[in-house]
Amino acid sequence: MAKVFIYPATSLILSDLVARFGHTPLSAAMQIRERVQTAGLESPPLQITPEDPKKGLKYAAVEVPSGVRGRMSLFGPMIEDADAAIIVNDADFSFGCMGCARTNELIAFLIRKKGIPVLDLVYPRTEEEGVEFVAAIRVFLTGLEGA
Amino acid sequence: MAEYTPRYVGTVTKYVFVDSPEMTPSDLALRAYEISRGVMIKETCFGLQITGKEEEVDAIIGQLRSLDPAHIFVKDRGFPPGDPRRCRANLGGARPGYYGHEFELTLIKYVSKGLEELPSRPADSVPKPAAPKSGKRLDVHKLKKIIDSQES
Numbered sequence: 001m002a003k004v005f006i007y008p009a010t011s012l013i014l015s016d017l018v019a020r021f022g023h024t025p026l027s028a029a030m031q032i033r034e035r036v037q038t039a040g041l042e043s044p045p046l047q048i049t050p051e052d053p054k055k056g057l058k059y060a061a062v063e064v065p066s067g068v069r070g071r072m073s074l075f076g077p078m079i080e081d082a083d084a085a086i087i088v089n090d091a092d093f094s095f096g097c098m099g100c101a102r103t104n105e106l107i108a109f110l111i112r113k114k115g116i117p118v119l120d121l122v123y124p125r126t127e128e129e130g131v132e133f134v135a136a137i138r139v140f141l142t143g144l145e146g147a
Numbered sequence: 148m149a150e151y152t153p154r155y156v157g158t159v160t161k162y163v164f165v166d167s168p169e170m171t172p173s174d175l176a177l178r179a180y181e182i183s184r185g186v187m188i189k190e191t192c193f194g195l196q197i198t199g200k201e202e203e204v205d206a207i208i209g210q211l212r213s214l215d216p217a218h219i220f221v222k223d224r225g226f227p228p229g230d231p232r233r234c235r236a237n238l239g240g241a242r243p244g245y246y247g248h249e250f251e252l253t254l255i256k257y258v259s260k261g262l263e264e265l266p267s268r269p270a271d272s273v274p275k276p277a278a279p280k281s282g283k284r285l286d287v288h289k290l291k292k293i294i295d296s297q298e299s
Contacts, residue, residue: 010244012164012251013258015222025223032225033159042151045232045243046225089279093250120279123254130257131264132276138265 002144005082007107008094009075013123014086017134021141026078048073060106067099072106079110084117084144086137091123117144159204160224163195163211164248166255167218175211175219182210189228193252194219196228217262220255 002023006014009028018025035047043049048070056069059076079085087108095101111118119140124130165175176190179197186199186207195211197204212219226233235242241249265273 008247010247012162012220012222012248013255016220017258019221027223029223029225033223036225036227036230037153037156037158039153040151041148043148047151093247121276122279124257124261124276125254127257127260129276130254130259130261131268132261132274134258134261134265135270135273136276139270 002083002141003081004141004144005078005085005111007085007087007104007111008091009078009107010094011088011091014088014137017137018086018141021138023141023144026082028074031074031078059110065099065102067097068102068106071099071103075103075107076110079107079114082111082114082116084119084140085111086119086121086140087111088121088123154230155198155227157200158198158227159201160196160198160227161204161208162193162222162224162248163197163208164220164222164252164255165194165215165218166220166252166259167215170215170218175214178214179207179211182207187228193248196224198227217259220258 003026004018004023005026006018008014009026011027015025015027032046035049038047040047040049052073053066053069055073056066056071056076059072060069094104117140119136121133121136124133163175163179165172172190172192172194176188176195179188179195184203186197186203189196189198197207199207208221212221228234229236231237233242233244
């Protein structure tokens, strides 16, 4: 069972398909859950504490906005942990603010730099594309067995 | 800063989305209540949220999935249900994060079609998906030349 980083990290479709084909999806929810279930000082809405941007320093320089570093404290450890990644490239809903956009670029860069197997896709827009989409993910995940 | 005491420590919360012509979220909720055995289940407009110990939640989800495998989709959720930081009862309007689900739910029928069709097709008859567009970007050396030409 391989750990598969999914991008967008909140994707329902990718999270479901990775789990359905027998692997572990690494999604944002797991990192958020860890923070929400840890006692400490109240830091709404996501329990991102001032410690997190410091952890993000491992992935982005100090002059990079703290929003990027805070986000990287969530995604960075998952990328380090990942055995493979599936990236959907036209996920416009994940664009968000400049912090999100820059974090998204950094995530794509770090995944490619890591040298793990990566599957690049776009969202299906027809039924036939849906078949191709699911087939591509199945073939990719089957190839990871034993990873 | 106030002290923070988390609720539902050691539990997992999972979303169960249903987009089926044969099953509504309330049908799914009834089935889930029948087999819940104390696990917290919240019915929503799109399906369910299930909160409990991981193995119990996974067991329930496994049984629910078998009802309509190609039309039931599952994902993790970080927050427990009704969390005041996320619940729309406190915030007003759709909660943050729902826009992503809303977008993907418009496409999920194509994924369902894929899941239904794929087992009946020979592996070599499925064409490869379209490659993502890789638009040609401005070369950094060319950009530097443009900047230099403007500065001189």
